[in-house]
Amino acid sequence: MIVKTITLHKFRNYDDLTLEFPSGLNIIVGPNGAGKTNIVEAIQYLSLARSFRTSNDQELIKEGEDGASIKAILSDDGPFKKTLQIDFVTSGKKISLNGTPLKKISELKDVVNVLVFEPKDVLFFNDSPRIRRRYLDTSLSKLTSNYLDYFSRYEKLLDERNRLLKFTHPDLLAIEVITKQMVTFAKQISLYRKNFIDSLNETLPSLMANLEVKAKGELKIEYLPFVEVSKDYEQKAIEAYKKSLDNDLRYRTTGVGIQREDIVTYFRGKPIDRFGSQGQKRLVALALKLAPYYLTENKEKRPIVVLDDVLSELDGDHQQRLITLLKNWTQVFITATTFNGRDANVYEVTPTQKIVRRNFL
Ligand SMILES: Nc1ncnc2c1ncn2[C@@H]1O[C@H](COP(=O)(O)OP(=O)(O)OP(=O)(O)O)[C@@H](O)[C@H]1O
Ligand SMILES: [Mg+2]
Numbered sequence: 001m002i003v004k005t006i007t008l009h010k011f012r013n014y015d016d017l018t019l020e021f022p023s024g025l026n027i028i029v030g031p032n033g034a035g036k037t038n039i040v041e042a043i044q045y046l047s048l049a050r051s052f053r054t055s056n057d058q059e060l061i062k063e064g065e066d067g068a069s070i071k072a073i074l075s076d077d078g079p080f081k082k083t084l085q086i087d088f089v090t091s092g093k094k095i096s097l098n099g100t101p102l103k104k105i106s107e108l109k110d111v112v113n114v115l116v117f118e119p120k121d122v123l124f125f126n127d128s129p130r131i132r133r134r135y136l137d138t139s140l141s142k143l144t145s146n147y148l149d150y151f152s153r154y155e156k157l158l159d160e161r162n163r164l165l166k167f168t169h170p171d172l173l174a175i176e177v178i179t180k181q182m183v184t185f186a187k188q189i190s191l192y193r194k195n196f197i198d199s200l201n202e203t204l205p206s207l208m209a210n211l212e213v214k215a216k217g218e219l220k221i222e223y224l225p226f227v228e229v230s231k232d233y234e235q236k237a238i239e240a241y242k243k244s245l246d247n248d249l250r251y252r253t254t255g256v257g258i259q260r261e262d263i264v265t266y267f268r269g270k271p272i273d274r275f276g277s278q279g280q281k282r283l284v285a286l287a288l289k290l291a292p293y294y295l296t297e298n299k300e301k302r303p304i305v306v307l308d309d310v311l312s313e314l315d316g317d318h319q320q321r322l323i324t325l326l327k328n329w330t331q332v333f334i335t336a337t338t339f340n341g342r343d344a345n346v347y348e349v350t351p352t353q354k355i356v357r358r359n360f361l
Contacts (some may be wrong), residue, residue: 002113002331003304004075010068011060011088012038019355025327030349036335037277038171039308039349040116042070043333046084047094047114047304048138061088066296074112076300081336082119084111109142113303115269119311124285125273136263139292140192142303147192154185158254167254175245183237185209190233195296197223197263203294207287210325211318219284220266226256260333282313286322293329305332311325312336313350 007018013035028036032152037053041060044052051060063069068088075081087094097100097111124131140147161178164170204219227237244256267284276284286307296302305326310317311334326332327343339346346358 001074001301001304003046003112003156004073004081006042006073006237007071008039008042008069009071010062010065010069011042011070012269012318014060014062014189017355021331022345023331024329025323025332025334025344027344027346028333028335028337028349029337029343031351033114034351036349037308039304040333041073041112042309043112043304044116044306045070045086046072046074046112047108049086049093049108052116052118057088058090060197061090066090072112082111085236097271101232106141108146108195109148111300113142114293115289116305116306116308117282118308119313120312121289122282122313123264125276125281125290129260132263133259133328135288136196137175139170139195141195143295147189150185150188150192154182154258157182157185158257158259159330161337164255165248165254170249179238179241179350182257183241187229187233188235189258190227190229190261193258194223194225194229197221199295200288200291204287204290207294208280208284211283211287211321218266218268219287221288222264222266222280222361224262224315226258226261255337257352279315279318282310283318286310307332307334309335311339 002023003021005020007016008014009016010149017039019039028039030036030125031088031116041051041053045060045082049123051057054060069086071083073081073083077238082106083098087095095105095108097107102108137147137151141151143154161175161182164175164178166276200221201219208219219315227233230236240256241254246253247255265284266290267276267280267313268278272284289303293303307326313323323341323343326334334344348356348358350356
């Protein structure tokens with residue numbers, strides 16, 4: 001699926017803007033503050049109904065206005081088209097597909113899928129585990145049909161367990177019953193996470209070989225589950241929750257479970273968070289973010305890729321390698337302050353919001 005056209009109305013710094021995009025590589029250039037990220041933010045918003053820059057939708061509405069909208073025409077590069085419209089109002093947002101309101105935001109995952117890489121992703125390895133879990137959860141929600149369902153059911157049960165833990169005299173029997181139910185979903189989630197990490201480990205070496213000039217980087221992701229994924233998972237998980245119960249009662253929250261898991265990345269045999277250079281972390285984080293592209297088996301569903309401000313952070317060789325890798329991908333958007341390459345559609349954003357398409361492929 002690609003974005004054929006996008007129309008922004010009162011979105012961020014734009015009054016009204018319509019852009020047409022072909023498949024392949026699209027580069028959005030312009031000076032700082034011109035509105036480049038705002039365009040890719042709108043594109044990315046289509047896939048999750050959540051901005052990668054803010055969790056507050058109100059920030060997306062142009063200052064001084066009451067509402068905003070993003071309208072996109074999506075297509076599989078054939079005659080079949082879909083119209084996705086998101087209207088922001090002060091009380092929230094409305095999303096409709098071909099004129100019909102969506103029942104659940106999760107339906108979007110079957111409409112359009114966008115992978116984003118931005119400069120702050122260099123912190124991926126040093127940030128809190130929550131960031132890495134979010135990566136696993138978002139990737140898996142898009143790659144499989146059941147993950148999100150298992151995950152939300154686990155989270156609901158976890159909320160309920162935490163609620164019960166907050167009573168002065170907690171109902172221990174009810175906690176036990178809920179914990180048992182949690183284990184059923186934890187097992188599925190953990191299995192999905194393990195399989196995903198196994199596939200990452202198979203995919204990453206060739207992806208890294210394309211990105212790295214010397215291409216001898218060995219990369220390994222290790223999953224740190226709270227209970228080993230094995231035959232007696234249920235029993236071990238129940239034991240783990242039981243062992244944590246005294247602490248849980250003291251702190252009034254659940255201290256173990258899939259909501260506390262993490263991954264460790266080894267680059268050339270060493271944990272990258274402690275031994276990697278900034279540039280290495282950036283490239284490896286980029287490889288991780290891009291990997292789901294290859295893991296999407298159905299080619300029609302392969303994600304659109306957004307790289308915000310990434311080129312300027314890479315040296316010339318790495319820039320060239322990245323462009324060479326991405327130019328055959330379904331649809332890619334890259335923002336940059338300058339771009340002198342040839343193999344792309346270039347859009348120049350000027351501070352007056354005029355957008356000039358420089359060369360057509
Ligand atoms: N809700 C809003 N209303 C009006 N203007 C906004 C709003 N949100 C952001 N802006 C403005 O949009 C402008 C462009 O932002 P954007 O982040 O897209 O720039 P950019 O081209 O990516 O710049 P850089 O190269 O520095 O990353 C900024 O001047 C910012 O103040
Ligand atoms: Mg920007």
